[in-house]
Amino acid sequence: MPYSSEDAVLDLKQELRYLKLLSKQFPTIASACTEIINLQAILNLPKSTEHFLSDIHGEYESFNHVLRNGSGNIKRKITEVFGDIMSEKEIKSLATLIYYPEQKLEIIHKQEENIEEWYKITIYRLIEVSRKAAFKYTRMKVRKALPAEFAYIIEELMHRGPEEYDKEEYYSEIINSIIRVGRADEFIIAMSKLIQRLVIDRLHIVGDIFDRGPGAEKVMETLLNYHSVDIQWGNHDVLWMAAAAGSEASIATVIRICTRYANLDTIEDGYGINMLPLATFALEFYGDDECVQFKPKLENGIVCTDNDLKLIAKMHKAISVIQFKLEGEIIKRRPHFCMEDRLILEKINYDEGTIELSGKIYKLNDTNFPTVDPMSPYKLTKEERDLIDKLKFSFLNSEKLQKHIRFLLSNGSMYLKFNSNLLYHGCIPVNEDGTFKKVKIGSSGKCYSGKAYFDRLDTLVREGYFHENNPEAKLYGMDITWYLWTGPDSPLFGKDKMTTFERYFIDDKETHKEKKSHYFKLEESEKMCRIIFEEFGLNPDTSHIINGHVPVKSKSGESPIKANGKLIVIDGGFSKAYQGTTGIAGYTLTYNSYGLLLVSHDPFESTQKAIEEEKDIHSTTMVLEKELERKRVRDTDNGKEITEQIKDLEMLLDAYRIGLIKEQ
Numbered sequence: 251m252p253y254s255s256e257d258a259v260l261d262l263k264q265e266l267r268y269l270k271l272l273s274k275q276f277p278t279i280a281s282a283c284t285e286i287i288n289l290q291a292i293l294n295l296p297k298s299t300e301h302f303l304s305d306i307h308g309e310y311e312s313f314n315h316v317l318r319n320g321s322g323n324i325k326r327k328i329t330e331v332f333g334d335i336m337s338e339k340e341i342k343s344l345a346t347l348i349y350y351p352e353q354k355l356e357i358i359h360k361q362e363e364n365i366e367e368w369y370k371i372t373i374y375r376l377i378e379v380s381r382k383a384a385f386k387y388t389r390m391k392v393r394k395a396l397p398a399e400f401a402y403i404i405e406e407l408m409h410r411g412p413e414e415y416d417k418e419e420y421y422s423e424i425i426n427s428i429i430r431v432g433r434a435d436e437f438i439i440a441m442s443k444l445i446q447r448l449v450i451d452r453l454h455i456v457g458d459i460f461d462r463g464p465g466a467e468k469v470m471e472t473l474l475n476y477h478s479v480d481i482q483w484g485n486h487d488v489l490w491m492a493a494a495a496g497s498e499a500s501i502a503t504v505i506r507i508c509t510r511y512a513n514l515d516t517i518e519d520g521y522g523i524n525m526l527p528l529a530t531f532a533l534e535f536y537g538d539d540e541c542v543q544f545k546p547k548l549e550n551g552i553v554c555t556d557n558d559l560k561l562i563a564k565m566h567k568a569i570s571v572i573q574f575k576l577e578g579e580i581i582k583r584r585p586h587f588c589m590e591d592r593l594i595l596e597k598i599n600y601d602e603g604t605i606e607l608s609g610k611i612y613k614l615n616d617t618n619f620p621t622v623d624p625m626s627p628y629k630l631t632k633e634e635r636d637l638i639d640k641l642k643f644s645f646l647n648s649e650k651l652q653k654h655i656r657f658l659l660s661n662g663s664m665y666l667k668f669n670s671n672l673l674y675h676g677c678i679p680v681n682e683d684g685t686f687k688k689v690k691i692g693s694s695g696k697c698y699s700g701k702a703y704f705d706r707l708d709t710l711v712r713e714g715y716f717h718e719n720n721p722e723a724k725l726y727g728m729d730i731t732w733y734l735w736t737g738p739d740s741p742l743f744g745k746d747k748m749t750t751f752e753r754y755f756i757d758d759k760e761t762h763k764e765k766k767s768h769y770f771k772l773e774e775s776e777k778m779c780r781i782i783f784e785e786f787g788l789n790p791d792t793s794h795i796i797n798g799h800v801p802v803k804s805k806s807g808e809s810p811i812k813a814n815g816k817l818i819v820i821d822g823g824f825s826k827a828y829q830g831t832t833g834i835a836g837y838t839l840t841y842n843s844y845g846l847l848l849v850s851h852d853p854f855e856s857t858q859k860a861i862e863e864e865k866d867i868h869s870t871t872m873v874l875e876k877e878l879e880r881k882r883v884r885d886t887d888n889g890k891e892i893t894e895q896i897k898d899l900e901m902l903l904d905a906y907r908i909g910l911i912k913e914q
């Protein structure tokens with residue numbers, strides 16, 4: 251026993267209150283010992299697999315596919331088990347079944363002549379793959395993941411050891427009876443979902459779930475039901491969060507982006523927000539305006555009739571003007587945001603149809619501003635006010651939207667440190683020389699930089715949503731959340747300005763440029779990354795930064811791996827609107843016990859093709875870092891916690907043994 255000296259006993263006495271609490275959970279020496287042995291066993295298991303995705307931008311189908319195939323992980327497992335005896339075609343078929351069991355079974359029933367034989371072979375194969383996938387976990391963890399209905403049977407089948415081959419008959423009898431009682435389909439579905447569940451232990455979403463594509467709300471529903479997920483907020487996510495909190499400028503911007511991509515389904519069908527008030531308003535004030543610059547972009551595959559497009563263009567322009575007005579209000583009430591250059595509406599010469607930007611006059615390609623009073627350009631007309639009030643009411647009262655945003659708050663944050671990786675969406679504000687930029691927050695003028703800046707922003711975002719009983723703090727929190735969407739020192743945005751107005755109203759492309767933060771030059775430097783790791787309390791030798799936000803133009807030879815492998819950017823463009831520039835459909839990352847794997851995906855055609863033609867996304871896997879020694883749970887953050895728990899339990903044992911606490 252380590253505790254023999256008086257000092258040691260004194261140590262124990264100091265922890266007495268805590269140890270007494272712990273003794274309620276482990277009331278005897280035997281129970282504490284059992285727990286120590288269990289925890290010790292977990293520490294020796296291989297590290298489980300993490301999966302990193304980012305910039306999903308409403309592309310539900312591709313997201314869903316990558317999630318189901320675990321970025322190629324499921325196929326890898328099948329190949330490991332059956333690579334020698336199954337053909338490529340059979341492997342593909344089994345993989346498709348595991349990804350989409352319900353749909354695939356329907357097809358099988360139409361095609362398969364000897365369904366009983368197929369069931370037998372398939373169930374056997376699924377059991378073998380699930381054994382492989384469960385290998386890293388304790389029985390207890392696997393048990394928790396099992397569907398209740400088949401829990402007992404699956405456990406029996408999975409834990410058959412090689413020495414138990416005489417049990418062969420027993421197992422085939424189980425399989426036969428599953429088939430006989432007509433539960434084979436349900437069993438196959440349950441097994442497939444179990445494999446999906448086991449292959450990925452933790453999902454990280456490095457921001458930008460929302461906007462552009464049509465299915466953000468479905469992505470959110472999937473995440474809500476996922477077994478283990480964290481989210482690092484992206485600029486598009488915080489925009490929706492601010493809107494759901496009641497920030498009027500953010501509500502207008504969310505709707506503007508939906509109209510820009512003709513994506514009204516998300517807002518109307520997904521979140522039940524009625525767009526009729528905006529449509530009637532737009533027809534009344536922009537009825538004769540063709541709103542040419544506001545024709546929606548349709549790269550995301552959304553199909554619309556000509557008449558719909560005409561109406562959406564008018565809604566798009568109407569809400570854009572309202573956005574510019576409401577943004578003006580924030581910029582004026584928060585001078586420390588330093589965004590005066592975005593006070594666009596007062597820079598317009600309404601008689602001449604021109605605008606002055608940075609001392610230069612530009613011609614506007616559209617001069618119809620029926621709701622703007624040049625004397626007070628930011629003032630909403632009565633009708634605009636009514637409209638915004640209605641929209642705000644809908645946002646605040648959309649049950650589903652509020653549920654999704656609360657999930658983003660509970661499972662999300664500005665950044666995350668996880669197993670020696672530092673995850674954040676965009677950047678860290680830095681000066682040209684690489685020092686962390688000091689940014690003013692609040693009217694007191696207090697400055698924050700580096701990690702402290704991220705931490706402060708994280709708190710303010712939450713205040714913007716939750717601080718109902720302090721309206722001033724709530725408004726400030728909402729304004730900051732909006733700032734995170736578009737402000738020059740926002741770590742989630744990372745550009746000097748968002749030239750939304752210019753891209754609609756000025757032809758000269760020079761004005762459309764958005765200058766990226768110094769961070770994006772310095773991200774190539776290992777030295778910079780090392781400074782960042784120090785700042786966030788991570789080991790510079792073993793850590794990585796994982797970012798999203800900036801589409802990697804792999805078509806033009808850009809690499810997602812920067813700073814000697816210290817920084818990885820995984821925005822390769824799930825977003826169809828960006829695939830032309832990136833040339834691929836995104837990068838994802840997996841981190842298993844053998845190391846980091848970067849996967850680049852070709853564009854995904856459709857779920858239907860994936861099922862019917864067994865067309866998986868073609869993806870290329872690149873080993874980024876291979877562990878010299880296989881990583882164990884003991885090497886992870888969770889492992890560190892378990893080690894602490896073991897220490898506590900050992901103290902409890904000592905307390906029992908010297909009679910400081912009595913067994914119960």
Ligand SMILES: O=P(O)(O)OC[C@H]1O[C@](O)(COP(=O)(O)O)[C@@H](O)[C@@H]1O
Nearest residue numbers: 458485486510745748749750764799
């Ligand atoms: O492609 P769109 O719809 O014109 O949006 C462009 C705007 O989106 C942004 O790129 C921000 O969105 P991302 O975070 O996806 O990059 C702005 O910098 C830019 O002004």
Ligand SMILES: [Mn+2]
Nearest residue numbers: 458484485799
């Ligand atoms: Mn982004």
